[in-house]
Amino acid sequence: MKTYDAHHIRNIAILGHAGSGKTTLAESMLFESNEIQRRGSVEEGSTASDYHDIEQERGSSVFGTPLFAEWRDYKINIIDTPGFSDYVGEVISALRVVDTGLMVLNSHHGVEVGTETIWKYTKQFETPVIFTVNKVDHEQSDFWRTVEQAKERFGREVTVVQYPFAEGVGFNTIIDVLKMTAYVFGADGGKPEKMPIPDSERERAAQLHNELIEIVAENDESLMEHYLAKGELDEEEMRHGLTKTIIQRQIFPLFCTSAKKNMGAGRLMTFIDVVVPAPVEMPPVKTEGGTELKADPKGKTCIFVFKAASEPNVGDMSFFRVYSGTVAHGMDLVNEQTGVTERLGQLFVVNGKKRSEVSELQAGDIGAVVKLKNTHVNNTLHDKGLNLVLPAIQFPSPRVRVSVVSNRKGEEDKLGMALHHLHEEDPTLLIEHSMELKQLLLHGQGEMHVQTAKHRLINRFKLDVSFETPKVPYRETIQRMVEGSYRHKKQSGGAGQFAEVHMRVEPWYEGIAAPAGLSVRATEEHDLPWGGKLVFVNAIVGGVIEQRFLPAILKGVMEKMTEGPVTGSYVRDVRVTVFDGKMHAVDSNEAAFKTAGRMAFKDCFIKADPQLLEPIYDVEVLMPEEHVGDVMSDLPVRRAVIMGIDSDGHYQVLKARMPLAEVDKYATVLRSMTSGRAAFSASFAEYVSVPSQIQSKLHQEYLQHAQEEE
Ligand SMILES: Nc1nc2c(ncn2[C@@H]2O[C@H](COP(=O)(O)OP(=O)(O)OP(=O)(O)O)[C@@H](O)[C@H]2O)c(=O)[nH]1
Ligand SMILES: [Mg+2]
Known part of the structure; x- marks a missing residue:
């Protein structure tokens, strides 16, 4: 293959909601440019882009696939991205390296939620975008409604360059208002015949032609003057003007295609060659x-x-x-x-x-x-001697978690390596060895995303794994003050053990007053690694416990705090004041005080109205109006609280707060409730109290589990 220079290269990402026809369109481009000799189909699992077994099994893309087409004197690099929101990482990394996005709209469904989400990324990357309304051969195709929605959502800059003449099942003609030509296709698509625009369409085509010219001229004073003087722009003037306007995102030219019938890909590629910005034309x-x-x-x-x-x-x-x-x-x-x-x-x-x-x-x-x-x-x-770093791709934070369990003993290391490998290939998959939950967690963008990882662990890495619901990182705290004591005494054979500790345990909060009625000698504030605080106060009078044993008592308390008495979760936000105790001249040692500290703390904690806290997430759901009713009425079932609802164009944005235990399942729930037409994001908000009946259920489960372990 010849070497292409930066004037003759185009870098395009094919973007769009799931099932809009991106992979089929890419296939049509490769076929038209003779990169492939046979045009495969998604249904048969025979496209160049969806070549992974998992893509073929599912009939949809999972990975962003680099492709290229040599069209005329140009090399068009294409990245075919997956449309399911679970694979958004692939879209982001593609957008990071291409110059232009080709957004595929589904003429049957119009602007979809995936279109919206991806659009936001193109804005963030300031990526120039061209549209194609695909599936204009579909019996329920509605090109003009799709265009209207696109204009409404993405602005008046969305400008028609092509439209179908008689869309629907018999579709075979594209009217091009830039070239002012009708392209008429044979049954197999491919190279069309150029024909005059049918009389019935002349007026509409001329009007769209003028709209196109005006939007280009508007962005360039000299072009405007020229246009006003001549009433027309020639092809070369138009080309320059268009490229510039596209780069500035002042125009989003819109085409139409039937990827399935192989109609429109050639003209689209010519436009990409001639008008879409070359790498040298983009800002450095x-x-x-x-x-x-x-x-x-x-x-x-x-x-x-x-x-x-x-x-x-x-x-x-x-x-x-x-x-x-x-x-x-x-x-x-x-x-x-x-x-x-x-x-x-x-x-x-x-x-x-x-x-x-x-x-x-x-x-x-x-x-x-x-x-x-x-x-x-x-x-x-x-090159050596330089010192350059290009900005990293910022991947979105994960939305779902699963616990990964190896079903074959001794394969833990292999599993760890395989997961590391998956993360290397897909940085939106995160691996966490949770010390707290004692689980190996995989975080991803959605149920399908983690299922894809599972498929790869099984098929690519030949591992036997199961995915389980991860534990919830509950926290334990208390609601009232309790005083208590514990005497640890052991007399077996030689040296015995003796320690007695009296402590006051109470809820800690910001600005709490010093312990009443006690003479405080020292206060230590510990920020806990899992959030919240432990305040440890020494209020020993008259040296009843020697100073050197206090760290051991603190250690004992800390030990219990990593495995709270209610569910074995981390404890937070407590103040422990040691105010009395006893020592023995021979038998007292650090180990004894540690035990006494731990046990005294445990006894007090249990009596102090323990309260379980659970992580609550801020959840935002973006969905079409018609799903709002279903989604809202389902929320109470998930113990979620609605915070508000706003409209954003013809979409609704619902804000709610939801316990993590429910967030874990929500991607799947939402998908089935809305047939994949809603998107959601979740981020940690705060810890709040668990309802008492749930707390006692969890406490019983914990006690039972602890007994079984013994
Ligand atoms: N009628 C019609 N069907 C099409 C057209 N293009 C694609 N399809 C069909 O639409 C379905 C989805 O096509 P794909 O090419 O896999 O869509 P995609 O956008 O790559 O989907 P994801 O990879 O899941 O995001 C397949 O059944 C295609 O055969 C078209 O122009 N007309
Ligand atoms: Mg695809």
């Missing part, structure tokens, strides 16, 4: 230090790794974009983050699992290299 990327990198093939080499993949047949690969200079096989580049010099092996351009070796890749291009040993997603590599 800035490194963290503020250096601007231009897509100059002769500049110093700098690449950014945005994806890692490991596949049994294809091997381990690192995917990167060249931001400056030229990379070649055998080159040495320094990884800024790990400090390691890496020698680049063979370089590839890839179309799904098919890879072709290339000798070099210039600035602006996207390619892959056999996995570099000490290089990970988000790393910057560059």
Whole structure:
């Protein structure tokens, strides 16, 4: 393959709600450009993009797949992204390295919740966007309603370049108001015949043509003058104006396609070649230090790794974009983050699992290299002597958790390594060894996301694992003051053990007064690693317990605080005042005082109206109006409290507070309640009291479990 320069490269991410036809459209592009000889289908699991077994089983994309199409004199790098919100990480990493987004709308469903979520990311990345309304051959296709919704949601900048003539089952004609031509397709799609616009459509096409010109001219004074003088812009003027306007997000040109019937992909690619910004036309990327990198093939080499993949047949690969200079096989580049010099092996351009070796890749291009040993997603590599870091991809925080259990003894280490591997490939999967819950937790974006991880653990890593509901990190505290004591005495054989501790245990809160009626000698405030405080007060009078034993008492209290008496959870927000006790000249030692401290604390705690606290999350649900009723009436079942509801265009945003135990299940619940048309996010808010009947149920379970263990 020839080497493309930054004027002849286009980098596109295909974006859109699940099932809008992204993968089918990518397939049509590859087929039209002769990259593939046979046009596969999602149904048969034969597309170039969805080549993973899990994608074929499900009939939908799971991974962002790098592809490319050579169209005319240009190389269009395409990343086909998955539409399900669980895989949003793939969308974000794609947006990080492409120049333009191609947003696919489903002409049958209009603007969907996935479109909205992804739109927000394109705004954040300031990515230029072009739209295509796909499935215009669908019997329930409604192109104009879809356009209206897009304008309403994304602004008047959404501008029609093409529309279907007679959409629906017999669809075969696209009216192009930029070219002022009708494209008429044969039964198999492909290359259309160019025809004059039918008489009945002339007026509408002319009006849309003018709208298009005006929005372009509006952004450029000299073009405007020209337009006013001539009443028209020629193709070249229009091209320049359009590119500039697209880069500034002042226009979102809108096309139409039937990916399934192979109609429209060619014209779309020509537009991408000719009008969509080249890497050199985009504003230079800035490194963290503020250096601007231009897509100059002769500049110093700098690449950014945005994806890692490991596949049994294809091997381990690192995917990167060249931001400056030229990379070649055998080159040495320094990884800024790990400090390691890496020698680049063979370089590839890839179309799904098919890879072709290339000798070099210039600035602006996207390619892959056999996995570099000490290089990970988000790393910057560059020529020696430079000091550059490109901003890392910021992945969203996780929304669901599961506990991963190995069903085969002795495979724990292997499981740990496999999970680490999954995280390397997909940084939105987080692994946590929870000391508190004594569980291995996997955090992800949704039920499907963690199920995908499970599928890979079983099939790719040949592990036998189960996913279980994770425990809830409850907290225990108390509601009233109690005084108590404990005498620890042991007389067996030689030296005995003796310690007696009297303490006052009470709820701690900000601004609490000093313990009443006691003479305080010292107060220690401990911020607990799991949140909240322990305040430990020494109010010993007359040296009844020697100073040197107080740390041992504190240790005993702390020990019990990591396994509270109600459910074995962490204890927080208590004040413990030691005010009396007894020692024995020979038998008292630290171990004895630790035990006495622990037991005295436990006894007091149980009597002090213990209160279990549970983590509550702020939950935000974005959904179409018609689902609001169902979603709202389901919330009380989940012990959630509605905080408010707002409308955002034709979507509703519901805010609620929900216990974590329910958040864990919510992704699945919401999906089935709204057929995947709602999105939600959750973030930790605070700890609040658990209702008493639930607390006593959990306490009984804990006691029973503790007995079984004994
Ligand atoms: N009628 C019709 N169906 C289409 C068209 N494009 C795609 N489809 C069908 O729509 C379904 C989803 O297509 P995909 O290409 O997998 O959609 P996607 O956007 O890649 O979906 P995700 O990867 O899950 O986000 C498949 O059954 C396709 O055959 C089209 O233009 N017309
Ligand atoms: Mg897909």
